[in-house]
Amino acid sequence: MPRRGERKTRIRSKGPANTQVTPGRIGVRVFLEQRRGRTIKHSIDPSDYRCTTLAAQLADEWLKMTRHAALSGGGSEYSGAVRSFAQFTDKHLSEAGVNPVDVRLDGHGVDLVEVLYAWEGDLRQKHGVKSKQPYRLARALLALIEQRASVDSGIPEHLRQRAKAPASYGKPTPQPLDEFSNAERIALRDAARAAVRATEARLARGRELLAAGTDPREGGWRDLPNLLWATQMRMVNSQTLQTHLPAKTRWWPPEVVDLLPAPEGQSRRPGVRVLGQELGRLLFPDEYDLQAFRILLLLGMADTTPEELHDLQLDDIEFTDGGLRLVQTKMRAARIRADLHPEVDLEVVSEDGEGQEFTGGGAWDVPGLMRRLLAATALIREIFDPEPYLFVAVRQLLGGGELTGKVAQFRTPQRCRFSFWITSQRDAQGRPLDISEPHEVRRLRKTTKVVRAVALGGTVSDLAGDDHHVEVYRGHYAHGTTAHIMAGRAINRSQEWVFQRVVHKPVLVDEAAEERLEESEVAGELGMDIEVAKAMRAGELDMGLVNCRNPYDSPQRTDNKLCHVAPGMCMLCRNAVIFYSQLPRLLLMSDRIERMRTALPPPRWHAIYGQQRAALDEVFAECADRLPAARQQITEMELNLDVPLGQRTEFDR
Structure with a gap:
């Protein structure tokens, strides 16, 4: 104990002089999604915007919303709303003389409600009055702000009230898609059948050549069968072909040159990259070839949506004595069901005139198409071992030109799209197909529904079947032109009946x-x-x-x-x-x-x-x-x- 009057000097620790805390870089918000055999990355980088704090807060809410609600597509509406609003805020506040760095959801320096109204008006001008995008983006952003306000007491009251209110511009009434006419349906069916035959003939030729091929390191790189053998062994890429083939296309063997498409408006034929792609198409179908199978299956399966068909895996397909059993998942309804597609009974007439019936020989029914599709893609599954989905196709990688087997997406490149397939088809007279626009694959399902309605007739509940509620069928399928014509004919018949008798x-x-x-x-x-x-x-x-x-x-x-x-x-x-x-x-x-x-x-x-x-x-x-x-x-x-x-x-x- 120190005595009275004694004072002990305390030594205080001193911090470093002129200490300045510098905020580190705000991390990128990333959401990974497994979709049809591949990992898709969705991300928002707040540092891309001057209003970094605001973008980070909204990005956090996007991640929370996407994970908790298990949104498909990475919650694209919510992430798109965050990017659009952050980009607009940077521009709008800079023009108003306000530094975007200071804006945040729980701040009071900037009135975000006014910024929201200005952003919605800008979306309206950018997308037009008939677009649903302004409504979707505004609704998504308000939902994120409301979610944040439920746990953050620092959100201003007027911003809370705005988040609870609806979007400034309502959702416009959409123009529903009409079905294809019966003539268009028949034209698409015939063109798809011709395309399937052409694909099978090309693959059959390629496999015949493959059987005659040997290792090109021993038999030479200038024989087409040897090139196909190397393609099967995954030895072919742009560098390999450039090394072992002559520099000029005109010096290549004629059978190899014939694989290349004819030049259109060019001074020379395509080179080794296109050759590698065409070699792959002799052995494997690509997404353009699978488009024909897709069309025929959708025309033959009235209760299947394009999304359900794309999501089919090999374990969902079972061939039985009675036909084909498919286990399908309707994502929006969270419903799993098993559908049986019976096979067509064919009759073979012998020389003595007696008929013999047997089951399982249908070439264009659903079971027959499935068998042909699985046979066409069997070599892809054997060589590349892709994810076990029904639609797998060969694709050439960018850069080295190597071939790989991937799950078909029917989106990119442009050649894989449904619209490109239609415009590239010709009828029996060599004329382009006369198919009304828009070239939407969803119209195939509506066409199949209409064909079913024409064939079955009956009440709306009968036509809706077991995959729709009556109101869903009435709102999405009963508005079609064919349905209106049928209804008009029924009314005319009833009026004529009354007129004749009354x-x-x-x-x-x-x-x-x-x-x-x-x-x-x-x-x-x-x-x-x-x-x-x-x-x-x-x-x-x-x-x-x-x-x-x-x-x-x-x-x-x-x-x-x-x-x-x-x-x-x-x-x-x-x-x-x-x-x-x-x-x-x-x-x-x-x-x-x-x-x-x-x-x-x-x-x-x-x-x-x-x-x-x-x-x-x-x-x-x-x-x-x-x-x-x-x-x-x-x-x-x-x-x-x-x-x-x-x-x-x-x-x-």
């Missing part, structure tokens, strides 16, 4: 029956007695257009008074009887009705005069040979139809 039409009496009208049998057949028949022949029951069995029994009134709607409604009256001598009047009435077609809107004209027009057409169809003479009679005698004054103002306006 609407009473006039009776047309020919000249022979008119002469015998006073006979009891003829009059009874026409629904009148002898006295009415005599009065009709004498012209006493002429209503100005046709004759009437009983003018005091009009269906238009119930007070037993004289009909007041003749001749305007005579063609729809059960009492009307027409003589051949009255055909000129009917033609004049027909002309008046046609004049009204130009004076009234189509719906109103159809409601008022549509049935009369149809009744007149039926009468004219029965006596078409007499109409020219009736027209000539109108001209020679200058006939006019006697119409009451009240109706004349309507007909003649």
Whole structure:
């Protein structure tokens, strides 16, 4: 213990002079996704933007959202929203004289709500009013901010409220894809079948040459079979071919030169890189070749989406005695189901004329196509050992030109796309296929659904099948042109049925029956007695257009008074009887009705005069040979139809 008055000097530690803490580089946010046999990297680097802190905070929320919600595609909408907003913030704040470095979600120096509104307006101008991209990006960014605000109390209140509100611009109503027409479907089917045959013939030739090949280090590099042998052994690349083949293409063997595509607008043929690609195509199919199998399978599988077909693996495919069993996963519905595709029973007729039925020989049904596809890609699986997916293709790597087997994506390069395949096809006459745009592979599924609807008919619940709810089918498939045509035909048939049974039409009496009208049998057949028949022949029951069995029994009134709607409604009256001598009047009435077609809107004209027009057409169809003479009679005698004054103002306006 120190005594009173004694003080012990304490030695204090001193830190380094002029210490300045420099923030390190903010790390890159990375999300790795396994998709169809390959690892896809999604990343956001906050240091790419001047608003580094804001970009880092949003990127953290993107990673959290993608991982917790298990979003496919790496949460592309959310990552795209972060990049777009960070890039816009740099530009917008710099133009306003504000340093973007200072902006952050939990800061109060910059009003991010105003920046958000400006960003949404910029998206609207950039993408257009019909694009869904502004709505998607804004909704994604607001979701990230709201997620951050739920755990960070430093977020300003007005930014919290903005994050809870919807996007400034609503989602535009999309224009649904229409199906391919039946003629287009047949054209695509025939072109795909021809392409499958050509691919199989090319592969068969390549494997025949391969059987005759030997090691080119012993047998020489200028023989095509030896080059194919080296291709199978993965010895071929651009450097190898350049070393062992002459420098000039014209010095190559003719059978090797013939593999190269003909030059188009170039002074010379392609070189060793294209040769390596063509050597691979003699042994293995590429994505362009697989496009034909893809089209035929989608046309044959009504309950399969393109995504489900692409995700099929070898373990999901099982050949049974009854056909083909496929285990498919619908990602959006999180549903796994097994579908059985039966095989087509073929009949072989022997020489003695007796037929023998057997199962399993269908070449173009789903099981047959699967067998052919697996056979075409078998060598790829043997040589390159790719991921066990159904669609695997050979691809040439950039740089060295080596061949590798990959899962088909049908995206890049351009040659692998569905649209490129369509534009490169020709019909039997050598003309390009006339296929309506857009060239979307999803339209194949809609086409298959429509074919099923045409074949099965029935109610919407029947057509939806077991892979859709009724409302999903109604909203996504029942809007197609073919479905509308079918619905229109059904409505027309029902209306015609009602018209034939409910609407009473006039009776047309020919000249022979008119002469015998006073006979009891003829009059009874026409629904009148002898006295009415005599009065009709004498012209006493002429209503100005046709004759009437009983003018005091009009269906238009119930007070037993004289009909007041003749001749305007005579063609729809059960009492009307027409003589051949009255055909000129009917033609004049027909002309008046046609004049009204130009004076009234189509719906109103159809409601008022549509049935009369149809009744007149039926009468004219029965006596078409007499109409020219009736027209000539109108001209020679200058006939006019006697119409009451009240109706004349309507007909003649």
